[in-house]
Amino acid sequence: MYRGLVEKLVQKNDSKILLAVIDGLGDISIEELGGRTPLEAALTPEMDRLAAGGALGLHIPIARGITPGSGPAHLGLFGYDPVKYQVGRGVLAALGVGFKLQHGDLAARINFCTLNEKGIVTDRRAGRISTEKCVELVEMLVDIRIEGVVTFVLPVKQHRACVVFRGNDLIDDIGDTDPGLVGHRPVPVTGSDESHRIVREFLQKAGEILKDCNPANFILLRGFALHREFPSIEERFGLTAAAVALYPMYRGVAGLVGMDIMKCSPEDTTGQAKAVKKALQGGHDFIFLHHKPADSAGEDGNVQAKISAIEKFDRALPSFLESGFDVVCITGDHSTPCPMKLHSWHSVPVLIHGGPQRSGYSSAFSEKQALAGALGSFMSTEIMPLLLASAGKLAKFGA
């Protein structure tokens, strides 16, 4: 895709676009399904109806053979080159808990851990303490004051938290202090930059505060990353976008490109449908809807759970659509094949319905049908131009 071309051709109109992401949707042949994939095996009358009247294809998340993390996979779907727009783990963690990062903030992931009397790490996750315990421990750390920066400590989940330093000219060339294995001391922060001094002081103060806590008597830091602001989806594509996503991670990535994050009750498609409706009523013309359970099932290797997750999404689809969209795209961010129990590099089926679409050989929504679809195979970053075009939001190039 030519850089900057789409942006120059954007023309606004009243069309509404839904980008529905079934996380980890793609899969491979599964023996217990007679060689079918969960999407092929699932009963999905609603998606099949859209497929029959729309266009199908397969998207490649990053590049052939490259397995994406969730962050880059979603950035690709939003039209952001995931290699150009890289997001560090610390930044994702902070965005994921809804923290409003500012340009230049230095963020890192925290793991509460257990040290023995010799300072050796004996448990890198402090026995996977509860989230309540995590919140309690974070409360003890939020008062740490370090000269030259404002420090924010935020609970995430179980033994996971994150820290954000806000100051001037911070750098993120700081190695993980997590040794990666028990039986070793935390890796010391060396380096003479002001940022190294700040992190060393934070670790020292945290160690003093936590030293008598059991089992979480210290912290390990990972994924130091500076936050840099991305051009927003509004600036680039003229879209007023909203995210309906339950999990912090996806809310975080959506926030990174300037989407408004809708409130909605967890694990509940009815709540999501309400949030979609509210977002449209609130003047948004692009809704990113995130559906998590298929990915979790894939990571568990649970074929039936993945089928159920896809079927659940399909049953809920009419409630998402009744708000009225001109263009609907249903896809996944990446594949999470059940036999692998991992994200993978395999391409992901894409369905676009609404606007003028060409029909291919496909009549239902699945990996195989998508292979015979009118859209062919293409990069994830090409979805956004296809959606904008389908919605009449792109002008002609040249005379």
Add this chain to the structure above:
Amino acid sequence: MYRGLVEKLVQKNDSKILLAVIDGLGDISIEELGGRTPLEAALTPEMDRLAAGGALGLHIPIARGITPGSGPAHLGLFGYDPVKYQVGRGVLAALGVGFKLQHGDLAARINFCTLNEKGIVTDRRAGRISTEKCVELVEMLVDIRIEGVVTFVLPVKQHRACVVFRGNDLIDDIGDTDPGLVGHRPVPVTGSDESHRIVREFLQKAGEILKDCNPANFILLRGFALHREFPSIEERFGLTAAAVALYPMYRGVAGLVGMDIMKCSPEDTTGQAKAVKKALQGGHDFIFLHHKPADSAGEDGNVQAKISAIEKFDRALPSFLESGFDVVCITGDHSTPCPMKLHSWHSVPVLIHGGPQRSGYSSAFSEKQALAGALGSFMSTEIMPLLLASAGKLAKFGA
């Protein structure tokens, strides 16, 4: 493909990869085969079995419409951008005979030729002298001494030899002396650089030595090229690679990317199978196996010979596989359609078996089946990331 992305994600493991190249594999519809291609017409039960359990696609060697030489075609298969990593013919010739080129060496191809008494070229190949005669003539030239460089002259095959100059600051901006047609004098080497002076002196001394030989009484030089070292396949992809190839050219290209070149007896698949086994036992985890006869048959326009060559490879396939590979890729370096008797730009069928693969609509190995395969069409340089991913040798990109 993003430059350098794959290299950053490489993770080593014990998986073994076979890249089997049937040279010139791709073809087009042939009337005498009822519109089928030789690969479609050939009986290939072994490859069809792998196809049914693997993933198929088509690779584009350089770019759509571009016909590759064997050098760039193979570099693409090895994951090297063939336009970025260009190799001159002189360099390929020297590598092809196993000469250990050093960075900065200037190499050129030699053709022994026949001049008449007026110095006009009457035969550009000196009557295709025997390889024994070639060796004999080269023996006469190896003692040429030129100030400022060390000179190596190497026999290749029949009327073909090559020359390498080793010195400082040599350049390869030197035109062919081969006029390309009989009835003309050799093209003189003009230019005032030290390298021009060296080549002129070499030609003059060679002319004196050969002047009474018949029919090979002079030489023509072509394809001047400086050797530059490429990053090795080990550095880039973490692979300990070996080449099982009978022809010098392919051994040369494999050597260029740092593969170990296995000894094996010529024209004999049993010998090749032994070499494959030995390479694996020697600790190699990536084997490049080259099979030449299909290309030669294509260049001869001999449809039945091409079918036989493909069938011969198929019969030998179990012997190549019995050493134990986790991932097997079978493809060609380019198409050599029989009706064209030439290399062509047409895409080339690719079969990947092993590792988690998605199935498409294909159930046998052919151009048409590959069109309906799960992998779609892609650039030859994308094969290596797909193989690494299939073998579990690539980590996830981003969180």
